[in-house]
Amino acid sequence: MSETPTHPSSRTAAPTGWLPGVEAVCYGGDYNPEQWPEDVWKEDVVLMREAGVNLVSVGIFSWARLEPEPGRFDLDWLDRLLDLLHSAGIRVDLGTPTAAPPAWFYAAHPDSRVVTRDGVTLGHGSRGMPSPSSPAYREACARITRALAERFGKHPALALWHVHNEYGAPVSDSYDEHSVRAFRRWLRARYGTLDALNTAWGTAFWGQSYGDWEHIGAPAASASVVNPAQRLDFARFTSDALLECFTAERDILHELAPGIPVTTNFMATSCPSMDLWRWAAEVDLVSNDHYLTAADPRNQVTLALDADLTRSLAGGKPWILMEHSTSGVNWQPRNVAKRRGEMARNALSHMGRGADAILFFQWRASRSGAEKFHSAMLPHAGASSRVFREVTELGATLGGLTEVMGSTVRPDVAILWDWESFWAQDLEWRPSEDVSHRERITAFYDQLWRDKIATDVVHPTADLSGYRLVLAPASYLLTDAAAQNLREYVSAGGTLAVSFFSGVVDEHDAVRPGGFLASLDDVLGVGVDEFLPLREGETVRLSGGALEGVTADVWADDLAVREATVVSTYASGTEGGPAAGQAAVTRNSFGDGAAWYVSTRLTGEGLTAFLDEVYVDAGLSPDRALPSDVETVRRTTPDGTTDYTFVLNHTDEAVTVPLPGVVVPTGAAPTGGEVQDSHVVPAGGSRVIRTVRR
Structure with missing residues (x-):
């Protein structure tokens, strides 16, 4: 075991800035120097300074080198690295390497390996953690975390702790015996008695009632569909088991390195196995990884949705973009390079959506291994490459945006997002495989993005009082508390718009007495007598109002209209489909507010027309003066005196933006000066415009 030197702390007072010792926009990425000879490290540091890098993440996959044998640590190389980075003025986000257990761990603890739902035991040689419920794994995590905290907790380069890496990816749930036993303990704590469990799970169906806790297993693959309430609870358990792993490491770091914030990198919209509303309350700072879906020609919209969700998880506070890519990635069918x-x-x-740190995976491209074709800040082509030139340009740009730090986004609209509802909706034997919660949320969000309307993404039980409009595109599962929250929001004057297949079940995936929409039928003024899913490729035509002649698909409802006003109907005859002549879109006055319901899948012009009517109720005005693919988002200083509008031109032509203000001077934009009433943003370019309110 190596000796443990002490590092006198350079922090003699409370940390300034949002990270200790950091008062500028953070810029950098994952740095994996163990892949390179030490003589390369000095070259890396020189190039980092040239690129404007001031924060790097290290040690994330280094467990095998840090602890080559159980209990024997080799930390001297990491000490030399941190000293080198500190001497260059580069701060460190130090990882605990618990996402990459060494080969010796798997050899010593084969019972800790992940078992899939189909009973396949996963081996070593890839990435990803063992069973999160394995006692041996948790003990090993605590040992390496403690060793790192004791050695480096006062190192002057340390700005942040980075626990694990992307919990839940590439695997999350495990059906091994450790998980089965932990699941039973979790169920005892949740339900207390078997009678309560049997009631919640509806085990009278198919004769599934339990008389002994030991008879309950994980919901592994079976002859037919496994009890959906059990599946839903196992998803909740899995998120909690992973969270226990995080908090155990976090608590060690808090104990041994007080004052240094602890985070773990979420994958907000791409890793559905974690309830990040619960996780966000446990991290000191929210951080997130995001990668474009290359096959999506409008992936700038799903990027924005991901960023808005991350800001919402952070409660509007500054957050960290922990990873994204400089160009193509390596795991998609076609890894398209960025233009x-x-x-x-x-x-x-x-950044426009609240990130005060912009980091990449990774600094130097790997020559070997599974990600050698993943882009990097310093690509295989070296410092003379286009990518590195753009990396350096971006560093200069961010270096000029320090004044933006700490400003916030203030949306008027919220979209409901609930992982538990998604887990439930994605189980088997739903009315139509064409219904996707992600598709509906993205469709509604895309329209808001085109209309330049800032949007938060919120849990259904969140405080909604500050929003003019709340959208529920996909709220299949609504708890009683969530339904009451929406009811109170509308009654107090808010505008609510609900899409089909929402409010269907409670927290146990059980249909409420009163029917499919019973949780919201009073506020919406309608009920659903029957689902009427459409055949593949089948469409229906709407009639009346702004939706006259609009075509929709996938779904229709047999609506029972009570107090609501019918805004549009399904057309008569065959064009109207199974609900021909019946209500399709309704509006209901409830208290001081209004609630809308749309019973079919609207897209394109139909969704635009629907939301235009909803906007009127909410007092919102879409901004369609600019081309739809020119993105704008605004951050405002805490005192409300200054706006920073990020204008991103995703088109191939220059655009003129009619906005008074000054372009914030950066390395990639004109020098700021006199206030101008409009600004030209070149094709594919970007500007940040400062406007001082009078």
Whole structure:
């Protein structure tokens, strides 16, 4: 075991800035120096300084080198690295390497390996953690975390702790015996008695009642569909088991390195196995990884949704973009390279939505291993490459945006987002495989993005009082508390719009007495007598109002209209489909507010027309003066005196933005000066415009 030197702390007072010792926009990425000879490290540091890097994440996959044998640590190389980075003025986000247990761990503890739902035991040689419920794994995590905290907790380069890496990816749930036993303990704590469990799970169906806790297993693959309430609870258990792993490491770091914030990198919209509303309350700072879906021609919209969700998880406070890519990635069917300017637009879209740190995976491209074709800040082509030039340009841009730090986004609209509802909706034997919660949320969000309307993403039980409009595109599961929250929001004057297949079940995936929409039928003024899903490729035509002649697909409801006003109907005859002549879109006055219900899948012009009517109720005005693919998002200083509008031109033509203000001077934009009434943003370019309110 190596000796443990002490590092006198350079922090003689409370940390300034949002990270200890950091008072500028953070810029950098994952740094994996163990892949390179030490003589390369000095070259890396020189190039980092040239690129404007001031924060790097290290040690994330280094467990095998840090602890080559159980209990024997080799930390001297990491000490030399941190000293080198500190001497260059580069701060460190130090990882606990618990996402990559060494080969010796798997050899010593084969019972800790993940078992899939189909009973396959996963081996070593890839990435990803063992069973999160394995006692041996948790003990090993605590040992390496404690060793790192004792050695480096006062190192002057340390700004942040980075626990694990992307919990839940590539695997999350495990059906091994440790997980089965932990699941039973979790169920005892949740339900107390078997009678309560049997009631919650509806085990009278198919004769599934339990008379002994030991008879309950994980919901592994079976002859037919497994009890959906059990599946839902196992998803909740899995999120909690992973969270226990995080908090155990976090508590060690808090104990041994007080004053240094602790985070773990979420994957907000791409890793559905964690209830990040619960996780966000346990991290000191929210951080997130995001990668474009190359096959999506409008992936700038899903990027923005991901960033808005991350800001919402952070409660509107500054957050960290822990990873994104400089160009193509390596795991998608077609790993499309980013065009010139796209990397900067991606980074500034995240920053415009509240990120005060912009980091990549990774600094230097790996020559070997599974990710050797993943882009990097310093690509295989070296410092003379286009990518590195753009990396350096972006560093200069971010270096000029320090004044933006600490400002916030103040949306008027909220979209409901609930992982538990998604887990339930994605189980088997739903009315139509064409119904996707992600598709509906993205469709509604895309329209808001085009209309330049800032949006939060919130849990259904969150405080909604500050929003003019709340959208529920996909709220299949609504608890009683969530339904009451929506009811109170509308009654107090809010505007609510609900899409089909929402409010269907309670927290146990059980249909409420009163029917499919019973949780919201009073506020919406309608009930659903029957679902009428459409055949593949089948469409229906709407009639009346702004939706006259609009075509929809996938779904229709047999609506029972009570107090609501019918805004549009399904057309008569065959064009109207199974609900021909019946209500399709309704509006209901409830208290001082209004609630809308749309019973079919609207897209394109139909969704635009629907939301235009809803906007009127909410007092919102879409901004359609600019091309729809010119993105704008605004941050405002805490005192409300200054706005920073991020304008990102995703088109191939220059646009003139009619906005009074000054372009914030950066390395990639004109020097700021006199206030102008409009600003030209070049094709594929970006600007940040400062406007002082009078």
